[in-house]
Amino acid sequence: MKLYGSTTSPYVRRIRLWLRDTDYEFVNMDIFAGPGRALLKEKNPALKVPAFEDNEQMVFDSRVIFRYLQDKSGAKPLSWQQENQLTMIDAANDSFVQLMMLKRSGIEQNPDLLFFRLQLERIETLLSVLNADAEKGEFSQWDYPAICLFCLIDWVSFRELWDFSGYPALLALWQQHQDNTGVKATDPRI
Ligand SMILES: N[C@@H](CCC(=O)N[C@@H](CS)C(=O)NCC(=O)O)C(=O)O
Structure with a gap:
C-alpha cells in the first residue's frame, strides 16, 4: 500500500495518523512542481493529495480513502x-x-x-x-x-x-x- 501526499497537507496527515499502526509506504512529494507534480498527474487526475494505492487500485480523496480502509478491515461505519x-x-x-x-x-x-x-x-x-x-x-x-x-x-x-x-x-x-x-x-x- 502506498499513500501519495505531502507532509504539510492536513488531509494527508489524517490518513497518516489513522494508519499509524499499519505497514505502508508514504510517498512524500512536492505537488506543485517538478517530478512530484508529474507523479501526481500520473496517479490522480484530480491533482490533489492524498491519493492511495493498494495493488492495482487507486483511491482518491481522504474521505474515500478512509472508507476504503474501513471496508477493507471490516470496521463499522461512522454514524x-x-x-x-x-x-x-x-x-x-x-x-x-x-x-x-x-x-x-x-x-x-x-x-x-x-x-x-x-x-x-x-x-x-x-x-x-x-x-x-x-x-x-x-x-x-x-x-x-x-x-x-x-x-x-x-x-x-x-x-x-x-x-x-x-x-x-x-x-x-x-x-x-x-x-x-x-x-x-x-x-x-x-
Ligand atoms: N477533498 C480532498 C481535499 C484534498 C486537498 O484539497 N488537498 C490539497 C492539499 S492540502 C491539494 O492537493 N491541493 C492541490 C490543489 O488544490 O491544486 C480530500 O479530502 O482529500
Whole structure:
C-alpha cells in the first residue's frame, strides 16, 4: 500500500495518523512542481493529495480513502452524526485552503468581496458548531473525526490563518493531543 501526499497537507496527515499502526509506504512529494507534480498527474487526475494505492487500485480523496480502509478491515461505519462532522471539518478545511491559495497568489483578503465574505462566514459558522460539539464531548475519543479536527486546527495554526481564542473547546482538543507520538511524528513544522 502506498499513500501519495505531502507532509504539510492536513488531509494527508489524517490518513497518516489513522494508519499509524499499519505497514505502508508514504510517498512524500512536492505537488506543485517538478517530478512530484508529474507523479501526481500520473496517479490522480484530480491533482490533489492524498491519493492511495493498494495493488492495482487507486483511491482518491481522504474521505474515500478512509472508507476504503474501513471496508477493507471490516470496521463499522461512522454514524451519520460523525459523517456530518466530517463534512463540516472538510468544508472549513477547504475554505481555509482557498484563502491560503489566494494569499499565496498575492491576493489580499477583503471581507467586502463576495468570495471572502462567504468563506469567512462559513468558517465562523462551522467553527462555532464544531466547538459546541467538542464542548459536549463529541470528540473525546481519538477516532477518525477527532483526528481530522485536530489536523484542521493544527494546520490552521501552523499557517497562521485564524485565531482560535474564541473557541476554547477546540483549543483544548488541540492542546490535549500535542504529546501524541503520531502527532509529533507527523508535525508539518518539521
Ligand atoms: N477533498 C480532498 C481535499 C484534498 C486537498 O484539497 N488537498 C490539497 C492539499 S492540502 C491539494 O492537493 N491541493 C492541490 C490543489 O488544490 O491544486 C480530500 O479530502 O482529500
